[in-house]
Amino acid sequence: SAVISQKPSRDICQRGTSLTIQCQVDSQVTMMFWYRQQPGQSLTLIATANQGSEATYESGFVIDKFPISRPNLTFSTLTVSNMSPEDSSIYLCSVGGTRNTEAFFGQGTRLTVV
Amino acid sequence: DAKTTQPNSMESNEEEPVHLPCNHSTISGTDYIHWYRQLPSQGPEYVIHGLTSNVNNRMASLAIAEDRKSSTLILHRATLRDAAVYYCILRPQARGTGKLIFGQGTTLQVKP
Numbered sequence: 248s249a250v251i252s253q254k255p256s257r258d259i260c261q262r263g264t265s266l267t268i269q270c271q272v273d274s275q276v277t278m279m280f281w282y283r284q285q286p287g288q289s290l291t292l293i294a295t296a297n298q299g300s301e302a303t304y305e306s307g308f309v310i311d312k313f314p315i316s317r318p319n320l321t322f323s324t325l326t327v328s329n330m331s332p333e334d335s336s337i338y339l340c341s342v343g344g345t346r347n348t349e350a351f352f353g354q355g356t357r358l359t360v361v
Numbered sequence: 362d363a364k365t366t367q368p369n370s371m372e373s374n375e376e377e378p379v380h381l382p383c384n385h386s387t388i389s390g391t392d393y394i395h396w397y398r399q400l401p402s403q404g405p406e407y408v409i410h411g412l413t414s415n416v417n418n419r420m421a422s423l424a425i426a427e428d429r430k431s432s433t434l435i436l437h438r439a440t441l442r443d444a445a446v447y448y449c450i451l452r453p454q455a456r457g458t459g460k461l462i463f464g465q466g467t468t469l470q471v472k473p
Contacts, residue, residue, distance in 0.1 A: 290463040343459025352404030
């Protein structure tokens with residue numbers, strides 16, 4: 248199993264500013280995943296963060312807007328840059344497991360941009 | 362990625378069984394079928410998964426059709442705490458695919 252801690256749990260930010268979300272895992276993992284959940288919607292994968300390499304972004308997400316760091320095998324950060332109200336969402340960190348094992352999620356960071 | 366189709370919402374009475382269906386007609390032979398649920402204000406949590414045979418754990422049972430084109434998550438006795446969004450997700454064999462692709466899921470309401 249894996250325990251994931253995310254910080255902050257919630258924040259209210261001014262438009263045009265940036266917020267960095269931290270994700271800490273209690274064990275070493277190869278891949279970490281970042282998801283966005285817009286209000287009333289399902290989860291959408293933003294990017295996959297591998298230690299020692301550039302993150303891989305899904306269609307519709309770019310590094311300039313969502314830069315990701317992965318300095319070691321237990322930690323990652325996601326920055327939401329130049330925020331607008333449309334960025335108001337829950338951002339979740341996950342470690343994926345394999346096709347025959349379970350994935351684990353953090354509790355999420357609820358971001359409100361005003 | 363193979364797609365799953367679930368009803369948008371379902372209702373159940375407390376302490377009654379609940380059968381949550383999922384269609385995945387384009388599933389490949391090596392895709393595992395996973396179920397996750399998301400309780401209000403929480404991240405998703407794992408429920409159960411399987412490949413071909415029916416599976417049971419302390420939370421639920423998973424019934425997989427013989428042709429694997431559909432599956433059903435069974436909650437044997439729904440409680441109020443089971444009110445959540447349930448996601449049926451296919452996980453492929455290919456390496457580097459630890460990511461999960463979420464559909465819209467089924468919102469389960471449990472009535473006291």
